[in-house]
Amino acid sequence: MARFFLKHLLFLLLTLLVVSLLVFTLNEFSPGAVARKILGAYATPEQVEILTRQMGLDRPVLVRYVEYLGAVATGDLGYSTRFKLPVREVIVKHLANTALLAAIAFACIVPLSMLLGIVAGMREASRLDRAILMFSTVVASIPEFALGVFLATVFVVWLGWLPGTATLVAGGGWSVGAQLVLPVAVIVLFDAGYVVSMIRASMVEVMQRPYIRTAVLKGLPFRTVIVRHALRNAMLTPITVIMLQINYLVAGVVVVETVFAYPGFGRMMLEATLFKDIALVEAGALVAVFLAVVTNILGDLAYIALDPRIRV
Amino acid sequence: MTDAPLLEVQGLQVTYTTRAGEVPVIPGLSLSLAAGEALGLVGESGCGKSTVALSIVRYLGRAGRITGGRIVFEGRELTTLGDAELRAIRGRRIAMVYQDPMASLNPVMTVGRQLMEVPMTHEGVGAAAARARAIAMLGEVKLADPAAVMERYPHQLSGGQQQRIVIAMALIAGPALLIMDEPTTGLDVTVEAAVLDLVRELRHRHRSAILFISHNLGSVVRVCDRVGLMYRGEIVEEGSVRQIFTNPRHPYTRGLLDCLPTLGRDKRHSPLVPIPGQVESAIARPAGCGFARRCPHVEAGRCTAHPIGAVTVADEAGHRVACVRADELPRWTRRHDAAAATEPAAAGEPVIAAHHLTKTYEPRRRRRRFGAARPPVRALTDVDLAAARRQTLAIVGESGCGKSTLAKVLSGIEVATAGGVTLDGVEVGALSVDARSRALRRKLQMVFQNPDSTLNPSHTVGYAIGRALRQLQGRRPGDLAAGVARLLEAVHLSPALAARKPRHLSGGEKQRVAIARALAGDPDVIVADEPVSALDVSVQAAVINLLNELQATRGATLIFISHDLAVVRYLADHVAVMYLGAIAEFGPVERVFAPPYHPYTEALLSAVPVPDPDHVGARILLEGPVPRADEALGGCPFATRCPRRLGAVCDDTPPPVQRLAADHRIACHIPAAELRRLQAPLVEPPAAGR
Amino acid sequence: MSTPAAVGALGVSPPVAARLRRLARWRRRLRALGASRPAAVGLGIIVVWVGLAILAPAIAPYAPNANDLAALAHPTPSRAHWLGTDQLGRDLLSRILWGARPVLVIAPLAVLGAAALGSLLGLTAGYYGRWVGVVITRAGDIVLSFPVIILYMIILAHFGSSAWNIIGVLTLTKAPIIARIVRGMTIDLREREYVAAAKMRGESALYIMLVEILPNARGPLIVDMCLRTGYNVIIIGVLGFLGIGLPPPDPDWGGMVKDTYGMMMVWPHMSLVPCAAISSLVVGFNLLAVGLRELGLRD
Secondary structure, eight states: OOHHHHHHHHHHHHHHHHHEEEEEHHHHHHHHHHHHHHHOTTTHHHHHHHHHTTTTSEEEEEEEEHHHHHHTTTOOOOTTTTTTEEEHHHHHHHHHHHHHHHHHHHHHHHHHHHHHHHHHHHHTTTTHHHHHHHHHHHHHHHHHHHHHHHHHIIIISSSSOSSSSSSSSTTBOOOOHHHHHHHHHHHHHHHHHHHHHHHHHHHHHHHTTTHHHHHHTOOOOOHHIIIIIHHHTTHHHHHHHHHHHHHHHIIIHHHHHTTTTTTOHHHHOOOOHHHTTTHHHHHHHHHHHHHHHHHHHHHHHHHHHHTTTTTT | OOOSSSEEEEEEEEEEEEETTTEEEEEEEEEEEEETOOOOOEEOOOHHHHHHHHHHHOOTTTTTTEEEEEEEEEEETTTOOOOHHHHHTTTTTTEESSSSSHSSSTTTTOOHHHHHHHHHHTTTHHHOOOOHHHHHHHTTTTTSSSSHHOOOOGGGGGHHHHHHHHHHHHHOOOEEEEEEEETTTTOOEEEEEEEEHHHHHHHHHHHHEEEEEEEEEHHHHHHHHHHEEETTTTEEEEHHHHHHSSOOOHHHHHHHHHHHOOTTTHHHHHTOOOSSSEEEOSSSSSOOTTTTGGGTOOOOTTOOOOOOEEEEOOOOOOEEETTTGGSSSSSOOOOOOGGGOOOOOOOOSSSEEEEEEEEEEEEEBBBBSSSSSOOOOOEEEEEEEEEEOOOEEEEEEEEEOSHHHEEEEETTSSSSSSEEEEHHHHOOOOOOOSSHHHHHHHHHEESSSSSTTTTTTOOOHHHHHHHHHHHHHOGGGHOOOHHOOOOOOOOOGGGGGGGSSGGGGGHHHHHHHHHHHHHHOOSSEEEEEEETSOOHHHHHHHHHHHHHHHHHHHHHHHEEEEEEEEHHHHSEEEEEEEETTTEEEEHHHHHHHSSSSHHHHHHHHSOOOOSSSTTOOOOOOSSSOOOOOTTOOOTTTTTTTTTTTOOHHHHHOOOOOOEEEETTHHHHHHHHHHHHOOOOOOOSOOOOOO | OOOOHHHHHHHHOOHHHHHHHHHHHHHHHHHHHHHSSHHHHHHHHHHHHHHHHEEEEHHHHOOOOOOOGGGGOOOSOSSSTTOOOTTSBBBBBHHHHHHHHHHHHHEEEEEEEHHHHHHHHHHHHHHHHHHHHHHHHHHHHHTTTTOOOHHHHHHHHHOOHHHHHHHHHHHHHHHHHHHHHHHHHHHHHHHHHHHHHHHHHTOOOOIIIIIIIIGGGHHHHHHHHHHHHHHHHEEEEHHHHHSSSOOTOOOOOHHHHHHHGGGGTTTTTHHHHHHHHHHHHHHHHHHHHHHHHHHHHHH
């Protein structure tokens, strides 16, 4: 067990180092550019040079990188020029918002897609299966912003049942809860479409296996065959996919956040890159990668837990 | 005991929906099975025998359905049964045992749970009682330490153990009918013998009727009272085992018996007579007899116009044949072409030899996932053998004996860890195929086992052979067509086949193309790794004869690897019997197949299923664990299972190699004279006429 | 009469016969494709869009960037503008038609690039195994572990978003996925006997990878490429929506949504139309992929 964790921990550290180095290098390669970004377009070349030297930006990249690592290790992630706050505060606040959205969405996606995927896969080519397959294919084909636009058109413009933005500031007659409905719905629909097709495919494959034939020919009722024999086998591959969705829910939902003006992590990153807020971009990238690798590890663990063939 | 049969199938018709349309796989089949009776259903691939079994339990899948006929079981009509009643019968009154036991068991559920499900579902017993029943059943199928086995997962058990569990699962509810669909195909010979014996014993104890489906006549003979032979969806002949073997009436049955190698036949005295053509499927079934195209006795009009009905053979009750000419054919006797007997070719200088050949594999992962270091896997230990020009050396053994590794080291796909291989005087043991010169590569080529994966499905036949010509003989790309045509003709295939892709060819044709490809460089040595094991019986004979013929005409040496002792007996001049990486016995084939035997050879020979009802044989069953390939062994590898084990000397000291007359070697602590005294001959010598 | 029979009967010369056989093969493939309803519908949608994109200069009623100030007051669909106009008075139908062109060029090119790069990497990783395989897979894992949107934001914001940059970024991020698929199949295929037979002929590793193994990895690869193309269309739309897509004023479907969704309460059609365009195109690719997968299974 120890070896497993050690190996993955090393990989995590390696990934973080590589990514942070890449992002750092990308952003800070030309020292003058950094200072120029800070001072804005109207700075004179002399001012840029003074600031560059003041900030120590004319030293070699690697030196600055190591310094940066040192700062990160002590928890100092820098100062955000866009939000005018320490980077740590900015990230924590936005990450918390995204976590809320992600948690609700995840809680909806997992049971919904499992149910649909299993029901579709257990009787392949039945009418229910075709319907679910078509539905999930179509829904996964509509980009999140388009889904947002469609749903908003119906529920906000025509029916007026829900608010069009989710700034998390209760006001204008809409509670926070009502604000969250549409963003969650969009995320759930888009992502579930994909996960349903994965689970369905796995279920279809499992149902062809000989041990299902054995179970049926033992005289077991269909429900027992599905729940006791097919289910655990069918979930082996999708479990890692589901774990990876957490990754998507944290950073990939930037589109939904933009549509509904939700102050989440993805939107923060977008603004950071567009406004050239270097410290925030670097720190945000680190956080995103960290989460990605952790969810990878969780997925591996889940796979080991489910499949007795993997354990020694 | 009532008079009505337990199972009665009348006029069963089954149709499959395929991309080629509706195919009547079974046009009309009838059979009946009395309570407690064992009926064997024998046929080659595509004949529909599994379809019959699956029709009885109504598990034909989406594409198949029963379109006519009746299936009456215990007085009830199965074809119209509702779901709930069907479920009550499955697993309880009718149970099934399958071909691939590993795939038939749920990999993520313990074996015990899978067993307990049956009585808990059908008889409503509680968990504790079900557990007790399961443990008792595991004892009945002779699994050691049943309580521990209950907690195992299927992948932790061997193939033989898995099959015993499937059998236990089938019998635990005491079914009246047990359907076994190729239950021992894929198991080693000695394991198969033990399982078949178990089935016989359990059948008598539980008084279940058995429908035993197989392509292997020998296995069927061991278990069944009656046999039905199927071809293309119909039963062409049916009768008691004795009737079928002493008086076969249908040309297909006779053809099969003529082309089956048995332990007493060899190539010089009783050549195999293959059935011409290939095994045909149910698509495009002709109006008359399905066998007409391949039948040597066919008469146009009589045989091809109308469907053939079954008639009872004169004076033999219960023996039915579906052939209009059945009464006209002479009585069948096994062919002995004494006149064609040729003298064995004089042994010459060895063309290829292995001395002290050892091959160990380092495990891929140095350490177990969470623990200690893994030991290396010993695939070959100190192997010595040689084959001369124009000779056939057979290497025989069960799975894990190292014969495939030996083939790989000889051909250069793997490199020897220690010891050497000489090919025509050149030391090649350390040379992998990439390192060998083109001249060396030409000298040794391989033919592989699986016809479906031996040819690249994306390349045409002509490309595959042409490429071999180009690489091995250095021909120009434009110069290949003539060479390809000539090679195809040498393996008795039409040159027009060069434009086709493998998926249009039958198994036998693909294997012939593989042989043609190996011949492209005119090799001195052909290493054939189980070349016929995956082919249908009626096609095997043709390919075996082809190999024989090519060896004679080209003067090549054939190294033939197989697990099938009958084929080995037929084809080989010399035999090496391998067990766990070491050679147990080596010598000319007549001497190896006669006493004194190495105890393992003895066990192998007695385990081989022989398609002869009179064959008794001393049934030697091997008990005891098989050492794992990565365990370090101090003594004889066979010591853990040897029925003639002397004592501690067998465990601690490697056995001495005793050299008997005429190149015959046995590696055993028991002196040869003592073995000769103890052992009875297991094989009748080739028929008189030499 | 089947083609081989015809060839034999008419006594056609071999090269002509070969061409006839190839035609027959394509016709069979198309007919097989028609057997699956999703595949047929998907292919139909794609063909329609490709046709519209190619013909856009000819059939678009207006220039895509021309402002019709008169229509500003009533941008909703009318006889002059069948789909209405956007917030600057530009005809939506024309902008949709013209906007299909960059999408239908960038998405497939990116997929082809990813397929080529990914196949090479996957073949190498799968064939050689051991440390080569480990290095390539780990590198791929590092790329994949990055949430792609953020990667796009960082790279495109830094280097600017021209068409080639977008293709490059899409190729780099999709190649590891394809490499993983190809690697898995290579590991399986390299144990086949025909590979051993090729080794016994003395074929080089490159030959074995490209000629023996790769053609047999076609099936799942083609299905995946279809899915990737659809996904790329989504990503191009997303990039446009986030403001890091192709620069204005050229019509970019995502960009069109970005500019107009703020006015949804008043003029919903301005954002609905480009959304529908993107969705329909992606649905086409996904349906085709579903159909292809079904056909592959049914064989």
